[in-house]
Amino acid sequence: MAESEFKHAPSVSFDEIDYRNEVDLKKAQESMLKEQFVKIEVVKIVRKALENCFKVNGPNGYEDCREIADKYMALLPESRAQGYLGYQRNDPTK
Template sequence: MTEGRPKFQHAPEVSFDEIDYRNPQDLKAAQESMLKEQFVRVEMVKMVRKALETCFKVNGPNGYEECRNLADKYMDMLPDYRAQGYLGYQRNDPTK
């Protein structure tokens, strides 16, 4: 690593299963961790969609055959990779 460049600090991954709900710092850390994970997943879907758009532009009329693998990957990602927030999970947590 070169001098002068700050080292990237990864945020700790915190699960709602591991926290004490009475501690506001733990609750906030779990919420932020879940939101960051969801934002990463949303960005992954955006990248696949952008690659699919580019593939269709490059291949023109043959895009349906040439870009089939990207289209399948995009369609598989859509249901699971959307941002849902943390409230639904937090409210339905059986350990509460």
């Protein structure tokens, strides 16, 4: 299957749904969880690349791997899985 043929799951937001419709609520919850898991996997990949860079460069790793380390540090604050309940309960539109 070519990359252009890959279909992404539709993104559903809590802002667009009626909380009384259980099907839409479940889709929004799953969409939010999928987004969080993708962010976590991206951080894992960058961390693995940083580890490999340090292994390859040895003592010069601090200088040679700086760009990867900066990217990793930038991704850390937003990589935590928080679930959907906090957002769902405090949704400002409802």
